[in-house]
Amino acid sequence: MTNAMWTYGVEWLAAAAADPRACKRAWDQGHGTALLEAGRFWDVVSVPERLGLLALDLLWRPSLPVPGPTLVDTAAQRVGFFLPPDPHSRWVGAGLRHAGRGSWVAVPPPYRSARFLEWLVPPDGTGVLHGPGPLEHALREANGTLAVLNSPSPDGNSDS
Template sequence: MTNTMWVRGVEWLAAAAADPRACKREWDHGEGVALLEAGRFWDVLSVPERLGLLTLDLLWRPGLPVPGPTLVDTAAGRVGFLLPPDPSGGWVGSGLRCASRGSWVAVPPPYRPARYLEWLVPPDGSGTLHGPGALEDALQQANGTLAVLAPLCGR
């Protein structure tokens, strides 16, 4: 990412904060993590880490657009995909959690990891998010792959 993209990514992400300046101060001089409210600009679909990493791999293919912003929480073993707000909260499945309006999400700055949180795909400031249809297809494919591999791996 270029320096301009980092700056745009910071501005875009901080805009979700009640006080964007305080958010940026926290990233630079505090703990390095800000709590941002989901549901206004984006929701976060959180999935178990193995499923999330395989899903991201399926989305990151030649000829496809770069995937939307994606976080990993190594302490919780979860991957979070930022996608457009969905008032219905229609994501249902084993291990899936959706953070939407009224939920708060801990996020590091786009330019570095903080504690256990890291951007696998940082926001670039363009507002690009994961498309729900493409994300659902990739999740289903990844889930199918993991179901086939589980008996082979003894899990």
């Protein structure tokens, strides 16, 4: 990413904060994360890390647009996908968490990781987010792949 894209990404992400200037100061001078409210500019769907990494890989297909912002929390072993806010969203699945209006998400600045949080796809400032349809399809496909990989082999052992 270019410096201009980093700047746009910072401004775009900080706009979700109650005080964008304080948010940017926290990123630069504090412990490197800021709590931002979901539900206004974006929601976050968080899934177990293995499922999320596989789904993100599936979203990098040449026929699809570049994936939206994606964050990994290595301590919690979860991947968060930023998508358009939807107050009527019904994201359901084992281990799936939806952060919408009234939820808060800890995020590092787009230009570096902080503690256990790291951007796999940082926001570029254009406002591009994951599309709910392609994300759901990728998660279903990834879940199917993981089910096959985790199924017992004929000798009774799991492949993982």
